[in-house]
Amino acid sequence: MAQSPQHPRQPGPRAGLRLMHVHAHPDDESSKGAASTAKYVAEGVDVHVVTCTGGERGSILNPRMDRPDVLANITEIRRQEMERARDILGVRQDWLGFVDSGWPEGDPKPPLPEGCFALVPLEEATERLVRLIRDFRPHVVTTYDERGGYPHPDHIRCHEVSVAAFEAAGDPERFPDAGEPWQPLKLYYHHGWSWAKISSLHQAMLDHGLESPYADRLKDWEREPEWEERLTTRVPCGDYFGVRDQALLAHATQIDPDGFWFAIPREIQTSVWPTEDYELVVSHVESTTPEDDLFAGIELDRLAETDTRESA
Ligand SMILES: [Zn+2]
Numbered sequence: 409m410a411q412s413p414q415h416p417r418q419p420g421p422r423a424g425l426r427l428m429h430v431h432a433h434p435d436d437e438s439s440k441g442a443a444s445t446a447k448y449v450a451e452g453v454d455v456h457v458v459t460c461t462g463g464e465r466g467s468i469l470n471p472r473m474d475r476p477d478v479l480a481n482i483t484e485i486r487r488q489e490m491e492r493a494r495d496i497l498g499v500r501q502d503w504l505g506f507v508d509s510g511w512p513e514g515d516p517k518p519p520l521p522e523g524c525f526a527l528v529p530l531e532e533a534t535e536r537l538v539r540l541i542r543d544f545r546p547h548v549v550t551t552y553d554e555r556g557g558y559p560h561p562d563h564i565r566c567h568e569v570s571v572a573a574f575e576a577a578g579d580p581e582r583f584p585d586a587g588e589p590w591q592p593l594k595l596y597y598h599h600g601w602s603w604a605k606i607s608s609l610h611q612a613m614l615d616h617g618l619e620s621p622y623a624d625r626l627k628d629w630e631r632e633p634e635w636e637e638r639l640t641t642r643v644p645c646g647d648y649f650g651v652r653d654q655a656l657l658a659h660a661t662q663i664d665p666d667g668f669w670f671a672i673p674r675e676i677q678t679s680v681w682p683t684e685d686y687e688l689v690v691s692h693v694e695s696t697t698p699e700d701d702l703f704a705g706i707e708l709d710r711l712a713e714t715d716t717r718e719s720a
Pocket residue numbers: 432433436560563
């Protein structure tokens with residue numbers, strides 16, 4: 409497990425709070441929750457991104473970067489892209505050290521490649537994440553929902569590992585060699601692609617006489633009211649959409665500057681949907697939903713009484 413240099417923490421009104429995002433691949437931290445990450449960093453929160461795999465099997469999705477020399481060095485290039493995004497977002501980042509499972513293409517789908525993240529025994533991956541949780545001691549952890557956000561095998565595995573580690577980290581009987589127990593207080597899932605958000609952005613594009621990138625997606629969208637009601641938490645972060653976009657662009661092999669991610673003008677995003685959205689799944693503190701803050705119910709001054717060890 410490679411330890412990356414730690415990003416110096418910024419002073420701010422919320423210094424002392426710690427947030428951990430667990431993601432499957434380099435670029436996921438920039439495409440999911442990046443603006444709320446930047447907002448919390450600006451407020452002094454210490455944010456730690458854990459990247460489960462190196463993204464070795466990702467395709468090159470930016471035509472400018474689709475070159476043999478890039479493909480031949482994709483592992484190293486994605487590592488450098490991640491370092492740039494880390495610095496833009498102002499987070500610490502660690503690799504969990506597993507190999508990308510790839511997106512299985514074909515019907516029927518081919519078997520997953522030997523040794524990939526999705527095939528590693530759950531306990532092994534969980535122990536590695538428990539170790540990072542006990543070391544960083546986050547108050548809040550985020551991950552994907554049980555469908556993975558989208559059904560990439562690494563995203564589903566990332567969900568399973570995160571949920572298992574969130575439960576195990578505070579239990580002294582689980583993984584006793586992986587550090588002193590630490591129980592994070594809240595667990596969230598990302599909900600970045602709600603029908604309400606996508607249909608609102610779609611309508612705003614049409615109202616401005618612009619072409620919406622979501623027409624086909626919405627035509628086939630089978631709404632699921634129970635799923636939609638799971639969203640509990642909308643974090644206002646429109647002021648940080650620019651930072652999010654810079655972090656996305658740092659992943660130059662994955663993100664086409666002329667493509668999908670930038671199809672909606674930022675002003676429309678900021679006026680129509682200036683939040684990033686989450687589902688509160690587990691809470692060990694009193695908090696009432698709906699919320700607008702991942703740390704709702706977590707009081708810094710009360711933490712100080714129980715949290716005496718200076719954070720690493
Ligand atoms: Zn991913």
